[in-house]
Amino acid sequence: MSIEQLNLALDDAMFSPEWFKASAQIKVDNDSKKIGFSANIKAEKDEQFWMNVKKLGFEGARLLCTSDSLMFLDRIRKEYFKGNINELATQFELPADIVEQLTLSNLQNIFVGNTLQDIIPYTELNFLESHYLLSGEKDGVKSALKLNKSNLLPVKSEFTQGELSVNISYLNYQALGERPFSYDRKILISNGSKTIGLDIEYSDVELNVPQKIIFSIPSRYTEMKI
Numbered sequence: 001m002s003i004e005q006l007n008l009a010l011d012d013a014m015f016s017p018e019w020f021k022a023s024a025q026i027k028v029d030n031d032s033k034k035i036g037f038s039a040n041i042k043a044e045k046d047e048q049f050w051m052n053v054k055k056l057g058f059e060g061a062r063l064l065c066t067s068d069s070l071m072f073l074d075r076i077r078k079e080y081f082k083g084n085i086n087e088l089a090t091q092f093e094l095p096a097d098i099v100e101q102l103t104l105s106n107l108q109n110i111f112v113g114n115t116l117q118d119i120i121p122y123t124e125l126n127f128l129e130s131h132y133l134l135s136g137e138k139d140g141v142k143s144a145l146k147l148n149k150s151n152l153l154p155v156k157s158e159f160t161q162g163e164l165s166v167n168i169s170y171l172n173y174q175a176l177g178e179r180p181f182s183y184d185r186k187i188l189i190s191n192g193s194k195t196i197g198l199d200i201e202y203s204d205v206e207l208n209v210p211q212k213i214i215f216s217i218p219s220r221y222t223e224m225k226i
Helices: 003-012 085-091 104-112
Strands: 019-030 033-044 048-055 058-066 070-074 079-083 124-127 131-138 141-148 154-161 164-176 179-191 194-207
Touching: 003 124, 003 131, 019 104, 033 104, 048 104, 058 104, 164 194
Parallel strands: none
Antiparallel strands: 019 033, 019 194, 033 048, 048 058, 058 070, 070 079, 124 131, 131 141, 141 154, 154 164, 164 179, 179 194
C-alpha cells in the first residue's frame, strides 16, 4: 500500500461513536511510586468528556471537559478547578504547540483508541516484515505509527520532541460492534530521567447509548491554587 492509501484507510477507520461509556482499571508507575485505581468514562462526541477515579470504592476525583471549559473536583482536598484546558496548561508551562492540540476531540480520540494523524500528518512510509511504519515531523515534533500489515490496526504510536517522548501501545483487540477495539493501552511518558507509565485496561464498554452526565461543585469546596 502507498502512504496515501494508508492515510485514507486511517481516516476511514476512525472510531466515532455518538456516545462512549466504559469502566477501566488504571495503573500508574511514576519512577518508584506505583498507584492503582478504577475509573468510569463517559463521552458524547464533540460535546463532553466525563471521567471519575475511585480508590477502594470511594471517588477521589471527577473531571468534565467540554469544547470550551474544564472542571475538576479533588474529593480528597475538597478543592475544584474551573476554567479551560489552555488555562490549566499555561499554569504548568506546557509548550504552545502542545497546548494547541489539547482539544476535546483529541482527548476523546485518545480514550476511544483513535490515532492522532491530524496533529502531525504522516509523510514517510517504511515497510517492515509484518508492519507498516508511518512517520512525519512538524515544528520540531516527530510522530510515528506502527500498523499491523494484515488488518491495518494500530500497534504503537510515538511522539517525540527533544528529550520528551510519548509512546502509546494498543493491545488486546476484541470485536466491539463492527470493528476491533483495543481493551488494553500502555502509555509511557519520558522526559530525560523522569518516566511515567500508565496501563489502562477497559471493561464494560458501551457504544451509542445516551448517558446521564452529572457534575456540580459543592459549596464547601475551595478553588485550587495552581
